Amino acid sequence: MRDVIIGMSDGLTVPFALAAGLSAAVSSSFLVLVAGIAEIAAGSIAMGLGGYLAGRSDRDHYRAEWEREQRHIKQAPEAERAEVREILAGYGLGDEMLDSAVAAITANPRHWVDFMLRNELELERPEAARARNSALTIGLSYVAGGILPLVPYALGLAVPMALTWSAGLTFLALLIFGAAKGKVTGIRMLRGAVETAVVGSLAAGSAYLLARLVSRFG
């Protein structure tokens, strides 16, 4: 779900902001459309594949930490045993019970490492299929979000008119999408809607102003 949110909000935001920026600099709707399509292709691949690789390096990181913890247990068992003791004491165990709980957990190296990873390093165990799904989800959400702002340009409207329609459509979509995001992540829907619309407007506004400023020097 987080992946859909990331992909979709960037997909709505960046191609729209680019279209708005170019609208300040060129008079051909078609050129804005071509740039927008190039951006969607690039962005969806970068985010999708990027998400895949990030997910995979999370997995590699977890595996590396697992092995490091296993080495520590072999090389410095007393220090690691003291850490288990400290964590369990933090949960309220004491006296003889603490001694025997430490002994029970450290009797099995697999349990011991597992306990340390969750309670000392607070690492989440990455799911196997997660990296691949994450990639697909982010990439497709980006494409879905990115097409909408380009529709008015694709219909061949003149640039100022296309920009007006694109801004209106995208703003509406950001509000709806932001409210849905708010509901899913447990924050209030209104806050989600406002936040998402503000990010989109800031990105598009900055791109528009910068493009306008730079195009004066052309």
Next chain:
Amino acid sequence: MRDVIIGMSDGLTVPFALAAGLSAAVSSSFLVLVAGIAEIAAGSIAMGLGGYLAGRSDRDHYRAEWEREQRHIKQAPEAERAEVREILAGYGLGDEMLDSAVAAITANPRHWVDFMLRNELELERPEAARARNSALTIGLSYVAGGILPLVPYALGLAVPMALTWSAGLTFLALLIFGAAKGKVTGIRMLRGAVETAVVGSLAAGSAYLLARLVSRFG
């Protein structure tokens, strides 16, 4: 570090891919530069603010889960106590010691909730300053990565020449950056370099081909 990787790799990849795509469709280096600058502005704000908001909703999610777990403990203490028991048994505790460890942890509601969040839900406790730092890091990395591919266009080279230089510079940067990423994340440096360069090349190649295809219908 993950944020720098995400921001920088997208920053190198997307503006370059957009520049390559537009190079297939227009003959003005200046226009490519304007589009690239608009993209960097939009992308850095979308990723930076997006990262900030994602970090903050992680924090809100953690808080919501904490409260939900606390309610469960009040409403269905026996079921939650059985879960603690199951987790501790999984760590190798048994017999009377298991009983007394369960009793000790569930004696204090704060310890109880803490134990469930780490060991049942495997949630990482989000750090307070993380959302803000994450935003700044992703945004700035995106700008830093995005400027490089645009330099040849800014120098006013003709489009085909600018594209050649931009591709060469970006490819080199992706290799170096990818190797650094590989080292940081613990995978092999060579693998990191190859992966990052492949993502960049795929994104730029797709943008180039799509832009070329679409611009035929203009």
